[in-house]
Amino acid sequence: MHEMGIALEILEITQASIPADLPTARVARVNLRVGKLSAVVPESLRFCFEIAARETPLAGAELAIEEIPVSARCRACGERWTVTEPVFLCQACGGGDLEILSGRELDIVSIEVFDGAGGENG
Amino acid sequence: MADPGPRREVRVVGRVLAVNERMAEENRRRFRERGVFVVNVMSSPGSGKTSLLQKTLQALASRVSAAVIVGDVATTHDAERLAVTGVPVVQVNTDAFGGDCHLAAHVIEKAAENLDLGAVELLFVENVGNLVCPAEFDIGEDVRVVVLSVTEGEDKPVKYPAMFRSCHAALLNKIDLLPHLDYDKARALAFLHQVHPGMPVFETSARTGEGLEAWIGWLLEGLERKRPRASR
Numbered sequence: 529m530h531e532m533g534i535a536l537e538i539l540e541i542t543q544a545s546i547p548a549d550l551p552t553a554r555v556a557r558v559n560l561r562v563g564k565l566s567a568v569v570p571e572s573l574r575f576c577f578e579i580a581a582r583e584t585p586l587a588g589a590e591l592a593i594e595e596i597p598v599s600a601r602c603r604a605c606g607e608r609w610t611v612t613e614p615v616f617l618c619q620a621c622g623g624g625d626l627e628i629l630s631g632r633e634l635d636i637v638s639i640e641v642f643d644g645a646g647g648e649n650g
Numbered sequence: 651m652a653d654p655g656p657r658r659e660v661r662v663v664g665r666v667l668a669v670n671e672r673m674a675e676e677n678r679r680r681f682r683e684r685g686v687f688v689v690n691v692m693s694s695p696g697s698g699k700t701s702l703l704q705k706t707l708q709a710l711a712s713r714v715s716a717a718v719i720v721g722d723v724a725t726t727h728d729a730e731r732l733a734v735t736g737v738p739v740v741q742v743n744t745d746a747f748g749g750d751c752h753l754a755a756h757v758i759e760k761a762a763e764n765l766d767l768g769a770v771e772l773l774f775v776e777n778v779g780n781l782v783c784p785a786e787f788d789i790g791e792d793v794r795v796v797v798l799s800v801t802e803g804e805d806k807p808v809k810y811p812a813m814f815r816s817c818h819a820a821l822l823n824k825i826d827l828l829p830h831l832d833y834d835k836a837r838a839l840a841f842l843h844q845v846h847p848g849m850p851v852f853e854t855s856a857r858t859g860e861g862l863e864a865w866i867g868w869l870l871e872g873l874e875r876k877r878p879r880a881s882r
Contacts, residue, residue, distance in 0.1 A: 530751050530783035537666050545662045556657050560666075567786045567812045614808040615844045616815065624847020628815075634786070636662045643658040 534568060534634070535576035539586055542639050546585060550641055555589040557640040563596045565631035570595065598631030670787055673755035677762070677790025684767040687873045688775065690789055692813065693797035694806070695779030698823040700728045701856035702797060703774055707735040709866055714873065715769055719761045720776040721753040728776065740764045744778060752783035755790055772873055781810040793872055799824040800831055804838035807845045814842060819850040821865060826855040 542558050558577075562568050570593045577591045598611040602618035603625040611631070617624055665671060681688050693699050703718065710716055717738040720728045729741035740761045744750035758775065765773070775791065777784045796817040798806050801824055807814040814820070820842060828835065842849060850868065854861035 530786065533750065533754075534666055537669065541662065541664060541666065541668075545660055547658070547660055550658075554654070556654070565812050565815070567782045614811040616811075617844060617847060624843075626847075634666045636664050636666060638659050638661045638663070640657045640659045642654045643656045 531568065531572040532576040532580065534573060535580040538577060538591075538636060539580055539584060541636055542586060543584065545636075545639055546641060550643070553585065553641040553643075555586045555639050555641050557590045557592055558586070559637040559639070560591060560593050561596055561633045561635045561637055562593050563598065563631040563633035565598045565628070566634045568634060594637075596630050596633045599629045600626045601629055603627055667786065670755050673759060674788035674790040677755055677759055678792075680762075681767070681773070681790060681792075682876075684770070685877060686767055686770050686773050687869075687876045688773045688789075688791040688793075689869065689872075690775045690777060690784075690791035690794045691797065692777045692781070692784045692794065692817070693779060693799075694781050694802060697779070697797045697799040697802065698856050699776055699779070699797050700731050702821065702823055702854060703776060704732060704735055705856050705859060705862055706774075706866060706869075707732065707737050709862055710772070710869075711736070713870070714772050716772040716774065717765050717770045718774045718776060719753075719758060719765075721757070721778045723751070723778060732776075738765055738770075750783075751778055751780045752787050753777050753789055754787050758789045772869065781806065781813045785810070785813040785816045792876060793818040795819045795821060797821045797823055798838075800828055800833040800835065800838075804834050805841055807838075807842040811845045814845045814849070817846070817849070819852065819868060820846075822851055822853045823856060825853045825860060826858045 542555060546553055562570060574591050581587050581589060600611050601608045602621060602623050604623040605621040607618050607620035609619050616626055691699055707716055718732050719740045719742060720732060721742045721744060722728055723744050726741045729739045732739045742757055742761050775789060794817040796813055852861055852865040854865055
C-alpha cells in the first residue's frame, strides 16, 4: 500500500547519508527499526525497497528490519509490560491511561557501506 | 562474486517520515495562525464518510464557516456530493489510475492553497478510504476521527489498532440498519474500548440524522477550544 512511498523515503535519506569521502560507495545494508504498532508490513517494504533501489547506489542492498515490540506503562499504577494482543488496558490495575513507550518506530538506524570503491576487484 | 571488502557502518538515526512530519507541523502552524480547526476523517471504504460529512455540513451551515478537502484515489464523485452543501470543496486525486492510499502533508498544503483559509473556521479532510496507511501520515490536523459502520465486522478496531489508537473519537454509522442486521454493537464497542480506552463514540445515522447532534456538539467544543489561541 504505502510501503513504496516509505521505500522511496528510505532511499532518499540513505543516499544523502553516504559519507562524502565515499561518494561512489555501494550500500551493503540499511538497518531499520519498525514498531509493531506502525502501519508497515516488513515483507512488502522489503519488496518495494528492492524495486525502488534498482539503478541507485543501494541496488542489491539488504534492508534489515528490526521489529520493535509494543511496550506500555500505566499512568495510574506504573506497571510496565509488553503488549502482545490488541488490548490496551493495564494488566495490573485494568486502567486505560497508558503511555506507549515503544512500538511506533519507523526509524533508520544506520547504513553499512562497502569501504573501498565496492566491487572493483571483482 | 568476489568479496566486496570491509564495510563501514554510518549512523543515520532519523524518522523515515521526517519530511512528512516537518511538513505537517508547518501545516499545523499555518492553520493555527488562521484559526482553522482541522478534522481528519478516516474510515474504510463504504462506511458512509461522505454522507456523514454532507449531513454534518448542512447542520453546521448557519453556525460555522466550513470547508472540505476530499481525497480519493480517483473520481470526483465525493466532491460533487459535498459541493451541494454550498461549502468550498477541494478534491484531491492521489492518482488517476490507482495511486496513493492516503493523504500526505504536502498534498494538504497544496490543496489548502485553493481555499481562503482566513474565511474558514472548520476544515474537514476526508481521507482516502483505508484503515491502514492514513494512520501513519500526520497532515497537520487538530483531531482525527474514524468512522466505522454497522455493516462491517465488529472486530475492525482490533484488526486496525494503529488507526483506532491514533484517533480522538469514533463514529459508529448506519445505526438505522441495526434492526436488520446481526451486528453485535456491545461487542464492537468492547473491542473499540480495549484498543482505545475512553475513546468517545458517536452512534450516528447519516440517513436519518440520528445521533448527529452529539457529534456536532463535540466538533463545536473542539472549535471553541481552538478559538482563544487563534484570537488576536
